[in-house]
Amino acid sequence: xxxxxxxxxxxxHAHSVRDVPGPERxxxxxRWRLGLKGxxxxxxxxxxxxxxxxxxxxxxxxxxxLTHDVPGAQITTxxxxxxxxxxxxxxxxxxxxxxLQCGYCTPGFVLTLAGLLHERGRRAAREELLEAAGGxxxxxxxxxxxxxxxERLATEDR
Amino acid sequence: MTAAARPDxxxxxxxxxxxxxxxxxxxxxxxxFVPAPVAHGRLRGLDLGAARAxxxxxxxxxxxxxxxxxxxxxxxxxxxxxxxxxLYRNQPLALVAAPSLAAARAAVAAVRVDVEPLPVVADxxxxxxDWPGSDAGAHPQVAAHVHARHxxxxxxxxxxxxxxxxxxxxxxxxxxxxxxxxxxAEIRGSTWYVHTSTQSPFGVREDLAxxxxxxxxxxxxxxxxxGGGFGGKGGSFLEPYALLLARASGRPVRFALTYEEExxxxxxxxxxxxxxxxxxxxxSIRARRVRxxxxxxxxxPGRDFAxxxxxxxxxxxYRTEAFEVEGYAVRTHKPPFGPHRAPFAPQCAFVVESxxxxxxxxxxxxxxxxxxxxxxxxGSTTPMGQTVGPFGLRPAFERAMTTARSWRAALGPxxxxxxxxxxxxxxxxxxxxxxxxxxxxxLTVLEGEREIGSGSVLAGLTAVAAQATGIPxxxxxxxxxxxxxxxxxxxxxGSRTVGALGRAIQxxxxxxxxxxxxxxxxxxxxELVVREGTLVATLGSRSAPVAELLTEAxxxxxxxxxxxxxxxxxxxxxxxxxVAGQFYPYNDFAGSVHVAxxxxxxxxGQVRVxxxxxxxxxxxxxxxxxxxxxxxxxVAMGLGTALTEEAIxxxxxxxxxxxxxxxxxxxxxxxxxVDVTFVEGYAGxxxxxxxxxxxxxxxxxxxxxxxxxxxxxxxxxxxxxLSAERVARALKLL
Numbered sequence: 001x002x003x004x005x006x007x008x009x010x011x012x013h014a015h016s017v018r019d020v021p022g023p024e025r026x027x028x029x030x031r032w033r034l035g036l037k038g039x040x041x042x043x044x045x046x047x048x049x050x051x052x053x054x055x056x057x058x059x060x061x062x063x064x065x066l067t068h069d070v071p072g073a074q075i076t077t078x079x080x081x082x083x084x085x086x087x088x089x090x091x092x093x094x095x096x097x098x099x100l101q102c103g104y105c106t107p108g109f110v111l112t113l114a115g116l117l118h119e120r121g122r123r124a125a126r127e128e129l130l131e132a133a134g135g136x137x138x139x140x141x142x143x144x145x146x147x148x149x150x151e152r153l154a155t156e157d158r
Numbered sequence: 159m160t161a162a163a164r165p166d167x168x169x170x171x172x173x174x175x176x177x178x179x180x181x182x183x184x185x186x187x188x189x190x191f192v193p194a195p196v197a198h199g200r201l202r203g204l205d206l207g208a209a210r211a212x213x214x215x216x217x218x219x220x221x222x223x224x225x226x227x228x229x230x231x232x233x234x235x236x237x238x239x240x241x242x243x244x245l246y247r248n249q250p251l252a253l254v255a256a257p258s259l260a261a262a263r264a265a266v267a268a269v270r271v272d273v274e275p276l277p278v279v280a281d282x283x284x285x286x287x288d289w290p291g292s293d294a295g296a297h298p299q300v301a302a303h304v305h306a307r308h309x310x311x312x313x314x315x316x317x318x319x320x321x322x323x324x325x326x327x328x329x330x331x332x333x334x335x336x337x338x339x340x341x342x343a344e345i346r347g348s349t350w351y352v353h354t355s356t357q358s359p360f361g362v363r364e365d366l367a368x369x370x371x372x373x374x375x376x377x378x379x380x381x382x383x384x385g386g387g388f389g390g391k392g393g394s395f396l397e398p399y400a401l402l403l404a405r406a407s408g409r410p411v412r413f414a415l416t417y418e419e420e421x422x423x424x425x426x427x428x429x430x431x432x433x434x435x436x437x438x439x440x441x442s443i444r445a446r447r448v449r450x451x452x453x454x455x456x457x458x459p460g461r462d463f464a465x466x467x468x469x470x471x472x473x474x475x476y477r478t479e480a481f482e483v484e485g486y487a488v489r490t491h492k493p494p495f496g497p498h499r500a501p502f503a504p505q506c507a508f509v510v511e512s513x514x515x516x517x518x519x520x521x522x523x524x525x526x527x528x529x530x531x532x533x534x535x536x537g538s539t540t541p542m543g544q545t546v547g548p549f550g551l552r553p554a555f556e557r558a559m560t561t562a563r564s565w566r567a568a569l570g571p572x573x574x575x576x577x578x579x580x581x582x583x584x585x586x587x588x589x590x591x592x593x594x595x596x597x598x599x600x601l602t603v604l605e606g607e608r609e610i611g612s613g614s615v616l617a618g619l620t621a622v623a624a625q626a627t628g629i630p631x632x633x634x635x636x637x638x639x640x641x642x643x644x645x646x647x648x649x650x651x652g653s654r655t656v657g658a659l660g661r662a663i664q665x666x667x668x669x670x671x672x673x674x675x676x677x678x679x680x681x682x683x684x685e686l687v688v689r690e691g692t693l694v695a696t697l698g699s700r701s702a703p704v705a706e707l708l709t710e711a712x713x714x715x716x717x718x719x720x721x722x723x724x725x726x727x728x729x730x731x732x733x734x735x736x737v738a739g740q741f742y743p744y745n746d747f748a749g750s751v752h753v754a755x756x757x758x759x760x761x762x763g764q765v766r767v768x769x770x771x772x773x774x775x776x777x778x779x780x781x782x783x784x785x786x787x788x789x790x791x792x793v794a795m796g797l798g799t800a801l802t803e804e805a806i807x808x809x810x811x812x813x814x815x816x817x818x819x820x821x822x823x824x825x826x827x828x829x830x831x832v833d834v835t836f837v838e839g840y841a842g843x844x845x846x847x848x849x850x851x852x853x854x855x856x857x858x859x860x861x862x863x864x865x866x867x868x869x870x871x872x873x874x875x876x877x878x879x880l881s882a883e884r885v886a887r888a889l890k891l892l
Binding site for chain 1: 163164166167168169170171172173174175176177179180182334335336337338383384385386387388416417610611612613783784787790791792793794795817818819823824825826827829831832
């Protein structure tokens, strides 16, 4: 199956990605073949969470996902438009709380939280959201403003 | 408190802010190092032939450098590629560039390296198993020796009621900016151009000029969005290599590190051993003797700033009658020492505060009152003979004591509260320039610095420009330029950005307003206000829309330009107290006092931080949202230094934990909420009396956690980090 074309729908746009080597990671396909550099490359080992995207609605580490393992998947990245209501809500909460500094971890946090909102039908408790985001690393904020953004997400549901 | 929305939030929340790792130029090649396979050895052979024969691959070895470069200032002492003797593992031996990263790695694998291994000095304490005598400055592993003293040390020690002596050890910690170093280089005609993720475009240009032997006017450095710096993206790193490959290949070259390489090659804080001796009489500190062995890795002899700067912080902000400090920067076979947010100061505060807490306990004194009694205040003389300027440390300490008392009233078993203070010299640092351009309706601030995340450029400088001109922040644009077009600045480091560039902006704003006053046919400074949606200049009863005050030429060029600059005069210390080496005077004195509440698991030694409060002497708050965010972030980073972060090197100079799964930074669930209080009114040199903020709030964190841990369970841990294992050993559980 190496080098075969892989069909992917990314942010609603259908792609057929050709000549994908077997070991290629979804992270690299998104960044270097589709030009979607918003998905960030950090550790490439599943530790930092900067590369999280949604694969069929679920938060997924794109650095540990082989592109050939997700043919036909619906992928959502940080570049998605306002039509993704969950992403839009997380963005608004992060903007209102200033929950970012350098911004390198931000796409991963936004999609991790949006993934949980997708899974939970847009309702999620503070503790669930914090647990979901607990696997994403941030070096700048000390997580304080991110926690405030999560609290905003949890309370605006009620 | 809710922070104001950041000006860059929209870009960063939609993936629209390109970082260094995102640079993508048509036709670019991908670069990689050929890494040294040992930490110390003689390079007997480097066979690049098979790599050079690969299609599309460019290889640069040491023998290629003379043909690619001009005459270089630092040729011999800082070789770009190992000419002969390998001095740390993974040191670059050669460079490759290829059409893909996989092809570049295949080319690296094709290189044959023949090395004669030599004995490795990986550990500082193997160089000096005992404290060195004063003749050790000539030791081949010593990069720098600093020594200072003042007062009747021997007499005070002889007359003391008690002398307390302890030895402390601190660990190597990494900056862990989530974005690895990355740049793209191109040769454009006679210009060497590099686009890079950096804290200091002008600093990179200066470095490149001496490393490459290329005149500054032929070098252009442009910044990108920066995915975290913390000191690690100060000077040049990958840029000279990318430029060499671009020169050799005739193509643009992307050079980015993997995260493993980030750890292995990172220039950061290395281990240290500190000996503290304190003589006490009649309940007061009379004399202090401090000795420091600081691992500086492969830092250059005589170029070590860290030792001479840091050693002052080992005396802490405390009065003493007599003192002696002596420190050695010790070379080991590791990468060079480099700055990490308030370089080595958190480690110094950990040692000073833990030691004085210990001294007070041994004297049966209240540890906090004891420290409070000895704190510097404005007008105190530092051990090196400098007069302390406006300093909010003591009021911060008093407020922290009130907080600690209330927290202690509610403690249960296994919990404890600790207070620690510290200080940092902030200020305006090396110089900076600003250029303002007033258009008909908006003001532009032209900047060579990029926003690195702290908010100092986008939020801080916007706030200063708004205050200085009267123009509302939503009519102010920060516009970035490269080193060829932007005004000079020395870099976003040293907690200096708002201070230096803020003062330069203020000066430019005065010029701008004077020019407008002249155009209103008056004197002094015009005011700028928005009236019914129009930007208007006023002077007394006269006023006119700005659009009508601009000349034809100014309108064509985007507006009226005014420049400002700020280069601070250096301070001085008492050179008579210096015995050897170089010491550095302080600028502004910025105090930080923190209160930590911890719970210690009595079975495992695990320390958990439950509550945290920070009191920060800031002079004047410039932008409250980003100021609070700086303190919150610094505390979390300090908790890593305190509890989990430790780069571990083997005896053969290999870094054991070169990934984020093994080198543990704090996660979301491990950082408690931080109550932030700013102590204002003790003015610094920044705009309107502001002091720098990026670094100070990390300084007391390991100390506060250590003192709280001792309060909670009695464990007096004299090594960083306070891992469960070290606490368990102190509790005699292991």
